[in-house]
């Protein structure tokens with residue numbers, strides 16, 4: 202038995218199998234490379250699902266986290282510490298001056314804060330949140346209630362939030378769903394879990410207008426799209442649309458768990474003392490990691506790099522012209538290889554055998570969300586290997602059809 206198989210057996214016997222038993226057991230990482238417990242190496246093109254913004258074992262994160270954990274690891278929110286204030290100031294500086302920040306530990310918690318904020322700001326006469334089909338906002342009961350994937354939502358209803366779902370990217374459907382009972386519209390600027398599906402141009406602007414006309418709030422979930430993923434600090438900045446509330450997590454901590462809910466204008470002060478809280482939220486170690494991420498993106502000019510390496514990667518994949526590839530979606534280092542059939546799982550499993558970690562985000566789409574430090578040479582190594590991966594996956598698929 203390999204070390205991986207032994208660990209998988211222990212996992213299978215001791216863990217709740219909410220993720221099944223994962224195929225790879227990782228032991229360590231360096232830059233964009235990770236190694237499994239049997240010593241096999243992989244180019245990490247999924248980055249812990251758009252989380253490991255600076256790759257693995259980045260010196261800036263090691264330094265910031267080690268220093269903080271050796272100084273003060275936790276204070277609770279009975280007390281403040283400078284790192285959380287610094288982080289809030291940095292985020293506000295990137296976004297606009299009238300924002301206020303609530304710090305949480307994860308994406309779903311950032312969205313729970315947003316939902317409570319919306320309820321408090323809008324009152325009980327506006328019980329409805331309009332959200333998108335195929336949208337994803339998290340697994341806790343509030344965030345799940347506005348998640349547009351019925352198979353993961355419906356087994357857990359009824360919910361305390363009344364959600365209405367509209368097809369993503371259709372401004373007319375959105376306009377007709379938003380009315381006097383709408384508290385907020387909850388959207389991702391690009392569907393992440395839905396398969397890296399960017400909103401059509403003008404969609405966010407139409408959402409902003411529909412909200413303004415109806416007195417609803419616009420909440421943008423940038424948990425996956427934010428922190429440089431698309432080559433902008435935040436994806437909505439390209440559209441020139443300002444949300445009322447905005448959530449972040451994934452890439453923010455570069456691997457340390459942290460989430461943020463940011464309210465602008467009256468939304469920044471809708472939650473008052475006693476309205477919300479989290480023992481770990483704004484933890485000094487997680488804040489120190491987030492500050493290191495923001496500093497490094499700045500210092501190493503990573504936004505420009507994300508754009509250029511991302512374009513190089515997308516162009517290179519498209520140029521392969523394999524019949525399994527229907528196209529490439531997304532921007533920056535956040536791409537979906539759209540497949541001509543439901544080959545996602547076969548392609549991801551084959552890529553893994555060839556030394557590349559990717560993710561079948563949908564049955565017909567493979568997601569790439571590598572560290573923002575991915576080099577052109579690393580991108581090229583995947584482009585060079587992809588024809589072989591697709592050929593091997595095709596053999597697997599033909600075998601499945603035959604059997």
Ligand SMILES: *Cc1c(COP(=O)(O)O)cnc(C)c1O
Pocket residue numbers: 307308309310312337338339340389393394422423424425426450451
């Ligand atoms: C991942 C994700 C979440 C949930 O984040 P967790 O940290 O897993 O709770 C919410 N919204 C979007 C857009 C995400 O991609």
